[in-house]
Amino acid sequence: MTETVSPPGRPARGHAAAVQAEACPIGPVVDLVFSRWTTPILWALHAFGRQRFVELERRIGTITPKVLTQRLRQMERDGLVVRTYYPEVPPRVEYEISELGLSLAPLFHHLTEWSRDHLGEVAAARVAYDDRDGPMP
Amino acid sequence: MTETVSPPGRPARGHAAAVQAEACPIGPVVDLVFSRWTTPILWALHAFGRQRFVELERRIGTITPKVLTQRLRQMERDGLVVRTYYPEVPPRVEYEISELGLSLAPLFHHLTEWSRDHLGEVAAARVAYDDRDGPMP
């Protein structure tokens, strides 16, 4: 037995996921694609094509090598990116989007459109919400 | 002053967001819609319509009232859901998807489709990855 009691923190999605919690069918995808760093990475890879570790690191700018490695590994495992290792000195590794990863492109496109069309409303909603004073019961 | 130094943990998206880190234009949307509980909630609201707190709570099954409240508040502020308070005894509150929230439906639909079409490949990729033994350099 790996866990005796209910694990706090973040139990659900990747784990006993579809238990029953989410009739919500998109849980898995969300976990896959929309975690903190996956989108920026995927985006960088998609926008600038095959590139090596350092390029990616610099492109994203705020990510640490540790985390970048972690995420890339996971994405590689999930089949979203392809890692190619060149045993030279100095070593060279290149990452690129896989075909599967590329299949997400339309999705990203839709997201971009939604942003363009509705992000303003969100901002407005926030202002409105913050302006109305006194907490509602 | 709420924060004096650079906040570790999860600094970026909601915060000094678009600094430069992400030319990735979908960062904001991701933050908005694809955070841990927002999708299940949105889904429940969309699938079963206007409903009250407890219904939602039970529907989602694994969420605690505290977190449910937090997320609902945020989503209300973002204009994704509408909260209606009925000052009766016992008090009654109903939540429903806003028009803005509804505008996400196509997106969810695309995600569902992607799931249906490609989630198998992800699973396969994982098996393949785990099967190839020995860590790559």
Added chain:
DNA sequence: CTGAATCCTATGGGATACTG
């Protein structure tokens, strides 16, 4: 019923330093 208050922990992720 609807939530606010407390307390607590697992997890992600930043910083830094070190190897092959």
Added chain:
DNA sequence: CAGTATCCCATAGGATTCAG
């Protein structure tokens, strides 16, 4: 260059309890 290894902390979120 491409990571790994440590250390360490902030935060999300679970459990539980209490209140209007």
